[in-house]
Amino acid sequence: MRYLLYLLIAAVCVCAVLFLVAVINAIRIKAKPVDKKSAAPFTKEDEDKYARILSEMIKVPTVSAAEGDDLTEFRKLQAVLKESFPLIHEKLERTDLDGNLLYRWKGKNSDADGILLMGHQDVVPASEKGWDHPPFGGEIADGRVYGRGAMDCKCTVMAEFAAVEELLEEGFEPERDVYLSTSVNEEISGGGAEKIVEYLKNNGIRLAAVMDEGGAIVENAMPGMKALTAAAGVAEKGTCNIKFIARSKGGHSSTPPSNTPFARLAKFICRIEKKNPFEKKFNEPVKVMFRHVAPYLSFPFRLLLGNLWFFKPLIGYAMPKISGEARAFLSATIVFTMSSGSKAPNVIPDEAYVIANIRPSINQSAGECIEILRQIAKKYDIETEVMFESSASDVTDYKSEEFRYLGDCVAEVFPEMCFTPYYCTGGTDCRKYNTVSENCIRFTPIRMDDQQLAAMHAVNENISTDAVAAGVKFYKYYIRNHK
């Protein structure tokens, strides 16, 4: 008994010492205030000019084009690009792959791997309802440009093109080849980006770095965060669509047997909702992200995230309860999105199904996730049919020269910000470039506040004109100083 007591006292003492070490560490890692000006400022004239171009781009309703669809609206958008960026269209080599565009700006050393900046021309649809400014009006008001695509992601395309155009105006010649690429069907996971990647591969083109949307500059990146966070995605999750089918003999609804198809599907859904079937893990991008943001957090959060070695069980328990995004960082996710049964209210379905969207994480492949679900579904006499599957992307090394260079650029252009590798819970075209580059980075250097992020794919999508101007100057700095 006495030994047990000693053991308990010893355990408490060890915990107290470790806690003290964690507190000292949290005090020590606090970020120091930076008193430095941006190395790439912009003027009010620049800001207004970029806003006008973006507005013209938004006015063209380029809703995603599937293979073989009419490209009229995309051709109109490309005419806006040609008119707004004449030097690009005069001096760069332009390849048109069914509306998906690739521009090549030859550098001094074309033997070296090039750099590629990308974005998509297409947008998700928008009905007029609920918008304060019409979705395809391109209105500029209160220092913002409003409309579908303002942030996702015509602002990115505009900023990349404007940066190259200005550098051409200044007579700048890049060290290595610089590419611009834009697809017409990112939002529907179409094959546009694949066509460009195929072209690059067929022409033996390797890329030192690829930069796409996916991460951005955000406010309130997490609880306790005071600084703006420049989050650069080093990996993104996969996506699968799976149909779960329950069958029966059907029959009249007046004499129902037990365990009809929807009852089984409901039990299955409740089982999945109750206990996450996927592995929960602090994978490398999440750990690295916590390490990078911790110095900028207020004390209690800095204490927790800055000492993952001590608080991991606590954080692992709390994260899934904080928000959907926090949960998505730690494991694959599943959500049921569609369902169907019989054709009439008084007919028991002989076949009913639900469709789920799964986002495999980097530590569990699509195949593994599907197998886990298949086994659970079987217990409820439910069949599993895979409609689409793709695993998570490769992980870009945050210690690579290219990623470090990006961090250096952020430190010069946005010195007050916290720069961090980020794990994208959504999907982008960027993953498709993994076969031609080891450094696929998801980062739009444009600031987006909480309201703007919430308006993505929703009503009142908008972007701040000063944030777009800062983004143009960032891309310029990035290209100009890339060795």
Ligand SMILES: [Zn+2]
């Ligand atoms: Zn997008």
